[in-house]
């Protein structure tokens with residue numbers, strides 16, 4: 001099947017039915033022998049069309065994305081040429097804020113970003129539990145444990161979702177004149193989604209947790225960088241053939257893993273970093289439910305990495321004092337860290353799984369998913385940021401100047417480098433603007449929600465149980481929102497999200513200009529981390545990780561001779577673009593490697 005045949009965008013139902021009527025009329029008139037049959041053949045579809053169109057108009061349903069072969073074409077294109085599918089969806093959504101789309105057995109609503117998505121999809125009644133469950137299943141959670149998650153329909157919020165089992169129980173109790181607590185009658189010990197969400201909130205989103213993560217990551221990343229750049233002094237400290245993406249994959253994966261799981265995971269598993277990236281390539285096909293026998297390399301990569309996480313979990317479990325853990329204040333001390341399980345997040349996740357009675361075979365899958373969330377987006381995003389800086393010496397100079405203002409005081413004795421204040425780094429306007437540009441251009445994902453109640457989107461009523469998807473690309477590449485006279489939305493423009501502000505020195509009274517970061521009026525079209533209660537819980541640790549790693553690379557190294565390489569290692573005459581294999585897989589990997597020579601200067 002040629003997927004490029006699908007040039008049509010929106011199908012107007014009457015033209016489809018007209019086509020059917022024309023075909024049937026032609027067949028009937030050809031025989032001419034039976035007027036009654038002809039009448040029947042013509043009128044029956046007309047009656048059907050009348051009801052179909054009427055029903056459509058009554059329900060005020062959005063138009064449908066065209067499909068050459070119903071149930072097949074869209075799905076085929078999605079699987080074989082996702083780039084083209086998303087482009088068609090974007091074109092259609094430029095015309096209409098919401099469209100219906102059949103993707104194989106799924107009947108979806110695609111929603112344009114901007115206020116339409118944020119005001120409807122990101123409300124508490126829309127959730128992503130079925131999609132998270134699917135990912136958990138594809139990671140290898142045991143069926144009995146998946147069932148525990150499936151049974152709990154109360155959601156992640158403090159108050160159980162309307163219409164859920166707990167809400168129904170609470171209504172029954174209230175009817176019988178009983179007392180109903182704030183959480184309904186379903187005990188907190190049964191609310192597995194809520195417990196996970198609380199853990200994420202405390203150990204990833206909160207300020208204390210972010211500070212703890214940033215401090216340790218910086219320390220471990222520094223050690224990794226030093227190890228990666230040790231060189232013989234005879235060549236003046238220069239190291240040739242440094243591959244930026246590959247180096248960041250190795251150093252950041254090791255540092256963020258040590259920060260989160262502690263050192264044991266890497267100590268007991270030689271080849272851990274390579275095994276992670278082999279698995280990462282396949283997560284999407286695994287989640288899509290491609291049968292194992294058709295997806296052997298993916299299944300093998302998952303098995304290898306799961307085995308490593310399982311091995312680490314078993315040794316951590318054997319060394320850890322679980323009795324003491326009974327009083328372990330994971331939520332109250334989200335920045336606590338110890339060398340066996342590592343962070344409060346990792347300990348808390350182990351406690352969550354044990355507390356809900358998860359089997360031993362689910363422990364590897366629990367942690368492979370945590371590591372996927374931790375590394376799969378942050379590292380490509382940091383790579384794009386560093387690549388943009390190396391590509392443009394003028395921009396690099398401006399960013400280095402900015403970064404210098406966030407450097408911690410040097411060592412009193414020997415003047416050695418002590419790192420960065422991650423909060424100051426995170427507030428730098430130009431660096432924030434570049435980060436936003438990188439997320440806007442390189443993060444593509446279909447944010448998916450199931451609505452537990454009927455909701456209104458752009459004037460249409462979307463029935464209960466419907467699936468809604470908002471492709472980030474539609475909002476992120478919207479010319480009307482992002483373009484300037486010189487810089488279309490499709491282009492990287494480092495200064496797109498800063499404006500110059502005139503300021504006056506309070507002491508001298510001297511006027512000058514300074515940059516200020518702003519997304520004002522455009523934030524609804526920018527949602528690389530999703531939104532609402534299902535929003536990425538790692539967003540607050542992703543930022544210091546990316547900023548610290550990028551700052552340390554560009555300010556501590558002198559970097560020369562950038563050369564782009566194709567995947568086969570030969571020289572490329574163009575810079576990296578998004579790897580099409582990662583279309584819609586959150587952060588895209590670069591399809592070209594950047595080779596440089598560098599030496600550590602401080």
Ligand code: HEM
Pocket residue numbers: 128132370373374375377378381443445447448528529530531532534535536537538539541542586587
């Ligand atoms: C630049 C980096 C990152 C990007 C662009 C990103 C993006 C996303 C997106 C788009 C979602 C789905 C949100 C939704 O449906 O509304 C998500 C979910 C998630 N992310 Fe991130 N993420 C990043 C970093 C991280 C980090 C560092 C972690 C840390 C472990 C993490 C952990 C998670 C988890 C656990 C979920 C699922 C949440 C749930 O159960 O509902 N992410 N992320």
